[in-house]
Amino acid sequence: MSERTLAIIKPDAVKKQAIGDIIARYEKAGLKPVALRMMQFSKSTAQGFYAVHKARPFFDSLCTFMVSGPVVVLVLQGDNAIKKNRELMGATDPAKAEPGTIRKAHGTNIEFNAVHGSDSPETAKFEIAYFFPEMDLVG
Numbered sequence: 001m002s003e004r005t006l007a008i009i010k011p012d013a014v015k016k017q018a019i020g021d022i023i024a025r026y027e028k029a030g031l032k033p034v035a036l037r038m039m040q041f042s043k044s045t046a047q048g049f050y051a052v053h054k055a056r057p058f059f060d061s062l063c064t065f066m067v068s069g070p071v072v073v074l075v076l077q078g079d080n081a082i083k084k085n086r087e088l089m090g091a092t093d094p095a096k097a098e099p100g101t102i103r104k105a106h107g108t109n110i111e112f113n114a115v116h117g118s119d120s121p122e123t124a125k126f127e128i129a130y131f132f133p134e135m136d137l138v139g
């Protein structure tokens with residue numbers, strides 16, 4: 001079933017000049033970008049995006065990281081896009097990520113982990129709408 005997911009190439013991966021490599025991995029896996037935006041998060045953009053993690057001990061540090069430099073936000077479309085992107089990314093902690101995954105290649109630790117991907121259809125819907133009006137999706 002074709003579906004959409006939201007991906008973020010985080011500040012650590014942008015600084016490492018890994019944007020091209022990461023987008024190539026999406027495309028090779030059949031995940032087609034249907035919206036793409038490079039942006040600098042404000043603190044409130046980061047806090048709103050990660051609101052589900054508000055009570056977590058790492059929340060402030062995560063938001064500080066996410067405003068530390070530009071990010072690339074994408075909507076990816078394809079069969080089982082949510083699950084496929086999570087497989088491509090690998091485990092949240094790059095040390096536990098499978099060889100060949102994005103986080104294994106570009107992540108540093110559980111916080112500086114190179115990419116974000118929606119984890120369910122409900123979060124994908126919220127996260128896509130957080131950055132893109134429906135009319136900006138080209139797929």
Ligand code: CMP
Pocket residue numbers: 053058062092110111112113115116117
């Ligand atoms: P992401 O997939 O963007 O979702 C939430 C983010 O919080 C996660 O990637 C990590 O960047 C960060 N994160 C998750 N768990 C921890 C943790 N235990 N310590 C620090 N950061 C974390």
